[in-house]
Amino acid sequence: MIVADRKPLEEILESIKDFDKIVLMGCGGCVTICFSGGAKSVELLASQIKIARKKQGKEIEIIECTPERQCEFEYIDPCKEKFESVPVVLSIACGVGVQTMNERHPDTITIPGLNTKFMGYPVEHALWEERCAGCGNCLLEWTGGVCPIARCAKKLLNGPCGGSSDGKCEVDKEIDCVWQIIYDRLKKLNKLENLTAVRKPKDWRTSTSAGQRKVEFKEAML
Amino acid sequence: MSEFEPKIVAFCCNFCAFAAADLAGAMRLQYSPSVRIIRLPCTGKVDALYLMKSFEDGADGVFVAGCLEGQCHYLEGNLRAKKKVAYVKRLLAEVGIEPERVEMFNLSSAMGGRFAEIVEEMTERIKKLGPVYKDGQKESVSS
Numbered sequence: 001m002i003v004a005d006r007k008p009l010e011e012i013l014e015s016i017k018d019f020d021k022i023v024l025m026g027c028g029g030c031v032t033i034c035f036s037g038g039a040k041s042v043e044l045l046a047s048q049i050k051i052a053r054k055k056q057g058k059e060i061e062i063i064e065c066t067p068e069r070q071c072e073f074e075y076i077d078p079c080k081e082k083f084e085s086v087p088v089v090l091s092i093a094c095g096v097g098v099q100t101m102n103e104r105h106p107d108t109i110t111i112p113g114l115n116t117k118f119m120g121y122p123v124e125h126a127l128w129e130e131r132c133a134g135c136g137n138c139l140l141e142w143t144g145g146v147c148p149i150a151r152c153a154k155k156l157l158n159g160p161c162g163g164s165s166d167g168k169c170e171v172d173k174e175i176d177c178v179w180q181i182i183y184d185r186l187k188k189l190n191k192l193e194n195l196t197a198v199r200k201p202k203d204w205r206t207s208t209s210a211g212q213r214k215v216e217f218k219e220a221m222l
Numbered sequence: 223m224s225e226f227e228p229k230i231v232a233f234c235c236n237f238c239a240f241a242a243a244d245l246a247g248a249m250r251l252q253y254s255p256s257v258r259i260i261r262l263p264c265t266g267k268v269d270a271l272y273l274m275k276s277f278e279d280g281a282d283g284v285f286v287a288g289c290l291e292g293q294c295h296y297l298e299g300n301l302r303a304k305k306k307v308a309y310v311k312r313l314l315a316e317v318g319i320e321p322e323r324v325e326m327f328n329l330s331s332a333m334g335g336r337f338a339e340i341v342e343e344m345t346e347r348i349k350k351l352g353p354v355y356k357d358g359q360k361e362s363v364s365s
Contacts, residue, residue: 008316009316009317040271043271044270044271044274044313047271047274047275047277047278048274048313048316048317050278051274051277051278051317051319052317052318054278054355055317055318055319055354055355
């Protein structure tokens with residue numbers, strides 16, 4: 001899932017300072033699960049904004065809506081009447097949701113209320129960790145299902161660097177060295193020979209280095 | 223100008239604080255009329271939004287009063303409420319409202335005197351802090 005974190009309230013207030021009516025739009029997908037952009041977050045942020053604006057003596061009207069997903073036209077279109085007469089939508093969906101809104105409804109400016117962070121999963125309740133960097137060429141098969149691209153600061157392909165110490169990364173002692181995890185995992189699986197092959201430098205064209213990426217499924221196209 | 227009379231909303235658990243408030247009444251204990259009590263089946267029912275909406279609609283202080291820790295009728299509703307209160311403190315701080323304006327208290331149904339004390343304590347605390355919305359910001363706040 002996509003994990004996002006709310007922008008500081010100050011930044012949000014600054015971005016809507018010229019408006020006295022806004023639409024606050026959440027998303028019922030990933031950001032609901034990570035407590036940053038669901039219907040509940042919409043209500044709480046709306047309440048915070050209203051209190052802050054009341055304290056400034058500048059009231060604001062906030063129309064709330066939370067489509068099932070903000071990243072598909074079918075889901076945002078039914079909300080159209082809510083933002084038709086409003087010049088600005090504050091979106092607390094991921095960056096994809098914000099852009100879907102701007103592309104589908106160009107007459108309304110949609111601004112982001114979240115910082116979209118990574119693809120990950122909840123390792124425990126209310127704690128999410130990055131697991132996939134979307135590099136476009138998955139190598140989990142030979143690393144025992146543990147990704148060095150998403151979890152190694154240097155994105156190394158052939159084992160740990162000199163900064164790995166007691167299973168921790170030199171970047172931050174709170175971060176596990178992913179190459180230690182990969183080694184331990186492969187040892188357990190009796191597949192340490194996976195590490196004997198020299199992996200050539202990764203072709204980053206499958207990642208963001210070769211421009212915008214697309215995936216199409218021709219047979220399903222209308 | 224008359225002295226500031228704070229508006230305080232109290233979210234009280236049916237099994238303890240609400241009964242304690244009842245007992246305080248039966249005991250003819252005097253406490254500040256600043257408090258408005260809302261009865262909940264358990265403080266676990268408290269939602270961060272209830273607390274925020276109270277401030278949005280003009281409350282100067284809010285407290286949640288639940289059972290003593292370990293004595294919740296539903297096992298851990300009061301512990302959940304404690305977390306929600308801590309969360310609301312953070313949300314309030316972000317909008318420039320003193321986090322002390324919201325507080326969690328624990329008491330039993332036999333503690334009528336303690337309930338009166340809590341109300342007095344919160345009233346004093348809020349009186350010192352003054353109103354949430356200063357003059358000029360207040361017109362739009364519903365009473």
